[in-house]
Amino acid sequence: MQELTSDVVDIKVGIDIIRKALEEPVRQIATNAGVEGSVVIEKVKNFEVGMGYDALNDKYINMIEAGIIDPTKVTRSALQNAASVAATFLTTEAAVADMPEKNPAPMPGPGMDGMY
Template sequence: VEEGIVPGGGVALINAIPALDKVEANGDEAVGVQIIRRALEEPLRQIAENAGFEGSVVVGKVKEAEKGVGFNAATEVYEDMIKAGIVDPTKVTVSALQNAVSIASMLLTTESLVAEIPEKKPAAPPAPDMMGY
């Protein structure tokens, strides 16, 4: 892997949050820092919720744990993600964060946004019973 690996499962992003404490920001900039702080928690929160756990609780436990320790949704255990083989390429993690910030800043500086109105689709019909099978 070109630039190395970082702990996967959103742990690298959680471990990056303390770096935001060094950012000096006031007013709207401080709000932006808070938004980024929350966004960095979101991948781990979503993984936990997809596994049937309360995302905020899992995020809190990972924040309190040592660096590199995260929630393994497959085993439902908090463990060192690199030792467990749960890793992300550094380059992918960094570029995903840079692209997200770039898009967010573009949306904030744009005076209008064009989007499609989602179509309302009818619900799928109920599945037949399995009595004969």
């Protein structure tokens, strides 16, 4: 995937989307294990095929030999889900998003330190 490039801007954007979609399962597993996902992804990118992060034991191993994953199935699922979400979003005429509310802290009760 690293060597995949294009001179067409739309294709470059598509390649970047797929790269990020492929990173998300690793990022989520690492985050769930209490480890920084971006660090794990960078290490895994530099490994040979089949190597990955074992979240249960917090180490990097050959995932196929350990029988932890079927890399084809994981990759296919990540791509299918990313494509499905992208297609749904692109064919939707409008999208609604919630703006985060800025709720000020409530007034402290009387007699609290700092009250006059």
